Amino acid sequence: MRSRYIPLLMTFVVFVALYLIAYSRFSSFGSMRVVGNLLRDNAYWGIAAIGMTFVIISGGIDLSVGSVIAFTGVFCALMIGRNGWDPLATFAVILTIGTLFGATMGFFIHYFKIPAFIVTLSGLFLARGMAYVLSTDSIRIDHPFYKQISDLVYVFPDRGRFTFAAGMFLLILIVGIFLAHFTRFGRNVYALGGNSDAALLLGVPVGRTTILVYALSSFLTVLAGIVLSLSKQSGDSTIAVGLELDVIAAVVIGGTLLTGGVGYVIGTFIAVMTLGTIQTYLTLDGSLTPWWIKIVIGILLFSFVALQKLLSSRKRVQSAKEQLATAPLPS
Amino acid sequence: MNTSGQETKPLLEVKGLSKVFPSTVALSEVDFTLYPGDVHVLVGENGAGKSTLIKLITGVHHKDGGVILLEGKPIEPRSPRHAQELGISTVYQEVNLIPTMSVAENIFLGRQPMRFGMINMRAINQQAKQLLRGFGLDIDVTRNLSSYSVAIQQIIAIVRGVDLSAKVLILDEPTSSLDRHEVERLFSVIRSLKQRGIGIILITHFLDQVFEIADRITVLRNGHKVGEHRLAELTKVQLITEMLGKELTAALDNKQVTAREDGASTKPFLEVRGFARHGMIEPFNLVIRQGEIVGLAGLLGSGRTEIAHLIFGIDQNDQGEAFVKGEQVNLSSPRKAIQYGFGLCPEDRKVEGIIGELSVRENIILALQARMGWFNYLSRQKQDELATQMIEALHIVTPDAEKPVKELSGGNQQKVILARWLVSNPEFLILDEPTRGIDVGAHAEIIQIIKRLAQEGKAMMIISSELAEIVDYSDRVVVLRDRKKLGELEGNEINESTIMQAIAAN
Ligand SMILES: Nc1ncnc2c1ncn2[C@@H]1O[C@H](COP(=O)(O)OP(=O)(O)OP(=O)(O)O)[C@@H](O)[C@H]1O
């Protein structure tokens, strides 16, 4: 067992354990109904989390996620619901805008050496502001295409529903895993997060990779916004405030190191499903308010980061910095 | 092999190359010519501008003047990647690989074999294993790079750099952590590349190696080219004089430390009995007395660094006991070790030591300040004093003590870390490869300082791959092989051939 798989294994063990607990309380967790709903309800932010996984592996962060989802929703609602644009054309336009938006953030991060935190925080305000400028009311979308999509379900024998959103989530998961592990772009992202100075000297196209990573994240975030738009059939500039924090939490709980270089798309998926399971459990249980999910996220996040710290400090080579920092003594 | 350089056309030509950093002229109007099949060695003191020349040729930095011609055509390398595409393959100074990726992935990063549009992981692992075997290294290539020692990482970096499709191979101090055995391997690879007409630029501070492999030598001093020679034209003394701009003995200023009286009569500082850790090192006994220098000799992977880590508490012993000044102690963490008065200057200074953003002064006083406690603040005047003293003693090339360490040349960074431990004033100092990457002048100076510290009564344990150096300063030499202490040599027994024999004996 490689120590680099331990965080991933922990994520998996926690998921299975929680799921079994949930199952022992509510046997419906054994049905495709709950499974289908879990996939459907968590699809939108799960897709964004897969994008965030790449960003964090590259050693960066993307705070613009929640705002970009809101902007996408409002844009779609306005164009399709009010202006009567064709939905597919609208999606193509917003995906392009989003991708360019991400690429621009990546451009500033790389070429102007501005910390990702600052650039994407600006992105957060910009996108949220744009959403409000487009519209402050909630706009309904009443379009036959939206109806068709919501009718696009596979129904399991136990009446469990496998929706379009769920399918999209799984598709992006597979594409994400493929990108991360089987393409040069993916490996370059890991190299960048592992040691960006060395990556440059090894001939990794650092600038291009940085721009692509943020473009990918924003592309997937817009896609998340579209999935949400399809399921809510409306757009609202006030939604998804602070969602980026849940997304980051899921990525970290999924075993990705915030310092970059190490992480797994599948881990993020499992973490999203874990948080979804807890949410569903709390809803079914009813005795606790669903807000307990926040407390659980806090505890899980802390335990996972603590675990990672423990693992890395057990490593044979200990940094001299640490040695020094722990050595105050009178001379 | 190119013996008639003038008739063949140059492979790489550099004319009037200059580079100015804020506060430093790193390179000024340097000419440099590399012929196909030639090994052209660059020498010069730490900070002379060798790495800067390489970085200009490979697009890490951008030149402020001059031209670079590859096969007669001017090139403007934009990035290391661009240089690679032009056919210039480079192994930079200090290991520059990705610690969080596997060994195999590091070797193939950016040029992975593909199959059906996917990276072919199996091929990567197989080929990496094969390439490393060719270098006599049989390791698990799927493990993270960070799980291997610096020396092995250096070999991995070389294996990555030796790209047969390249026209020019540049090696910036590739042998700094290697022992003779591996250096031999590298040289035989270099010779076979010569046969193929690849031009090789090699930077090294080991003059023996220069005379073994070079066809041509260029000497840099203070950013200027001060000489270019065919190997046959030159003696070692001439070369050193040209590098330093004065003779080595003059450079040492007659600061020679005379041999100490018998150190063995003093009290033991540290004694360990039956110390061991499963899978790391077999049980060993070791006594280190005050005022004594104990050298650890052995090949790569023989357990030298492991002993240092065990004694300093970075790794914990699972057998045996330790005594400091006769009292039993538990060396369970570096913190404890430091409390008992130990200091360790680690082997991998890049990872374990340098804090690039901090200034030279801050890096130097770090360990001392930590020992004194952060509330017992070292006065600024004292800090400046210590820093200036060390900058002078070790010839650290820097405009002033406030320059961030990351802007120093590689060798000068090494000196800063060494200075940190020299001023930290421990009772027992462990130095792991203290002279790695350090030029001849400063090398001699460091050995003087080591001897002086022992004379002041410090106990010292020094790991080095350079036998001549170990022989020079050790009162006792511990010989290791295959993670096992073989024995100790003392007094007259200490010379290079006895150590070699002891290492090789069966
Ligand atoms: N990024 C940088 N910023 C500022 N100054 C720099 C930078 N890189 C190098 N220098 C300065 O340029 C000079 C030459 O450095 P260089 O690294 O070329 O030396 P070197 O000959 O390779 O020495 P060494 O043997 O120590 O590796 C040094 O004085 C160094 O301080």
Ligand SMILES: [Mg+2]
């Ligand atoms: Mg150098």
